[in-house]
Amino acid sequence: MINKYPFTNNVIDCLDSGVFVIDKDFTVHLWNDYMAIRCQFTSDDIVGLNLLDCFPNLPRKWFERNIKSVFILKSPAYSSWEQRAYLFKFPHGRSVTGGVDFMYQNCCFTPVFGQDNNVEYICVTIKDVTDIAIATMKLKDTVMELKRINSIDGLTQLYNRSHWEKCFQNEVSRVNRYEHQVSLVMFDMDFFKKINDQYGHLCGDEVLRQVAIRCTESLRLSDVIGRYGGEEFCVFLPETDLNGAAYIAEKLRHIICDTPVYYNSIAVSISASIGFTCSRSSNNNHEKLIHEADTALYAAKNSGRSQCVSFFDCDV
Amino acid sequence: MKKSFNFTEDQRDYLQEICNIGMGQAGKSLSVLFDQYVTLSVPSIEIFSAKNLITTLKRLTPAEEVSAVRQGFYTHVVDPNICGESITIFSNTDFVQLARLIDLDDEVTSEVQQEMLLEISNIINGACLSGMAQQLSERIFTTPPSIIGQSIIIESLLNKEHLIWDYALSIKIQFIVDKHSFHCDLFLLMPDSSVKYLQDVLIRLVDKL
Incomplete structure (x- = not known):
């Protein structure tokens, strides 16, 4: 990938979200620190390798379907914690107070266009929404309990x-x-x-x-x-x-x-x-x-x- | 159609044409995506006051219960040429057929059903909006889709008191895959300014003819 600014990679490593880039064969081209410190692959380890080979537990069919849709339709695809709790099973810091041992994630698959206006890469971002997920689930439980108590x-x-x-x-x-x-x-x-x-x-x-x-x-x-x-x-x-x-x-x-x-x-x-x-x-x-x-x-x-x-x- | 936005017949035809082209592209993309021949019906379009959304919806979809997905769209965050919210409505959805369509072999749980609704509406919405964007020489961004409700009655779909949109462009789409027919209704809700912008573009385009 052509890098417009020499410090872009550093900025990507500063982000409080998982960011990585793959091509249509699932070969990893970029892998930020956020990802690296949550799994056994550093950027040096994984760049050039096949993502699905490195993470055999990923929902393969789902992943292939969504990646394909981004390449063909040239518009983003999403995954929300409410339907799919996570894509990557990452640990989470709230195992004591939250009662969950993994990170709830919202993921976004964005097309990265090449010069011919075709999709060349896909940038995947992973957002930690564990706090929101826990709060939302607690709220749902509370509403159900209130409904019960009320009747x-x-x-x-x-x-x-x-x-x-x-x-x-x-x-x-x-x-x-x-x-x-x-x-x-x-x-x-x-x-x-x-x-x-x-x-x-x-x-x-x-x-x-x-x-x-x-x-x-x-x-x-x-x-x-x-x-x-x-x-x-x-x-x-x-x-x-x-x-x-x-x-x-x-x-x-x-x-x-x-x-x-x-x-x-x-x-x-x-x-x-x-x-x-x-x-x-x-x-x-x-x-x-x-x-x-x-x-x-x-x-x-x-x-x-x-x-x-x-x-x-x-x-x- | 509302008196403040009296679309002329030419403008309406042009808008219909833009939607047709957008849908044509969407159909082509969906065929490639699903590895099956996908036909999209010629969309029937209508512009009406957003206040009448529920009434219009009841006229367009005879089903008692529907599932709905919402998604925001915008050309710019500040002072956008076009922005709004799209609502995709599914009625009488056969989830088992839909699962077969997207080649799903998971058990069709309620979460899987929701995910299918999100996926399909994101695809249709994305295809339709990017088709339109291309015709209007704009770039349209979307927010992640979210479920408004699953198997809910039409009346509970929207909170009328909090409706911030003035107009709705409804695009009725039917998509047929192989011998299975699915249909959903796509509504693009937009504020006054966006419909005005859309009309200005249409006026320019019609003049060029």
């Missing part, structure tokens, strides 16, 4: 009210659109205040946790349960009619009250009052259905607790 009730690990309502709302609009069915079951723990007063709030918490576990285990995968508030829970049952809802409600009532919850070796008897309803053939509204199940739930409370009541059996 989960911390105590019971069930969906919280706002997230459950959103799911139910979607389900109801799906039901309206495709003329499907959905049932809704809401239940409330009986005499919960008494449990809290008698055994303490930690015991009350344990009761809610146990109820959540028991219900989740006995429900089908498609059923969606949430903690509606305090000691009140809600479940919607996709593709389930009123008879199905009555069966599930009774099943839930049994698994809640048949076995006491043990707290510090004390058996605490629990029960729940349950109300349920079912969607109609059209024009369903999620708030209206919740209100119906709630009405049935209060009817169950008023008729002596620990029982299931259908909204269609309530006097309204």
Whole structure:
């Protein structure tokens, strides 16, 4: 290569990026210090050799394809860490704080034109983007975790009210659109205040946790349960009619009250009052259905607790 | 077409011609690159207000979900004659066929799909822009491409509040390889000044005819 300025090579060695130049046969023509101190090849070692022979771990086909495209199209090709973490497996200084043992890289393949305006060489630059990569990945994890926390009730690990309502709302609009069915079951723990007063709030918490576990285990995968508030829970049952809802409600009532919850070796008897309803053939509204199940739930409370009541059996 | 940029029929024809030549070169280059005969359809071009991008997009691509890649381009960094951002939109992409096209034998994971989208759009964008640059006697540089989204709905493609471009030149391209047909839409979004410059060049070129 003709060198315009005698000090260009020194400048290239000062760069905080990997720079090297190859021709269309992958013969190396330039290799800067940044590259040299990160692998076993100094400039003197590698210039004149075939790059792919020296680095057998390079993604050969990918490399050949991209080099070819630069030569033919005369425009640059790129590689980004988000799709391909690195081209050259270089060590990185953040193995302690970053949790990664290699350098994430953005690479750029730029055409170097000869006098006839054809591509004569390709200049490859390698940028260390490990810090950006680590920060971006942490941010992604954090966003996912925030999304999870935002939709989960911390105590019971069930969906919280706002997230459950959103799911139910979607389900109801799906039901309206495709003329499907959905049932809704809401239940409330009986005499919960008494449990809290008698055994303490930690015991009350344990009761809610146990109820959540028991219900989740006995429900089908498609059923969606949430903690509606305090000691009140809600479940919607996709593709389930009123008879199905009555069966599930009774099943839930049994698994809640048949076995006491043990707290510090004390058996605490629990029960729940349950109300349920079912969607109609059209024009369903999620708030209206919740209100119906709630009405049935209060009817169950008023008729002596620990029982299931259908909204269609309530006097309204 | 927008009233402030009333391209005459001659100017539009010339722009179409520039795109045709650019695409012709792109097709030739792609044939050599893929070792298969690549035909590019005659691009249909349109200039519209960037605000209407989503509406236009929905008209041009009937698919519900699309994948999109963006890439910046400029002739100069300061006071450029032409600058902007290109968006390549892929709809109903058959990634297995695409992998065969670029002779890929890796498993087609989500990262591999993204890399293919980046590669193909960089190639098409590069070929198209350098073809145009040549016709306009400019040298156009590009920034590295990045994914806007994969299998996303068209509405979530752009943040309308932050759209800094005034106009969009849409170039609908279909490329056919062997018996497989792929298509993607290339949109060049440009500010007022670039479209004005483009028009000035077109006026000069038409006058020379």
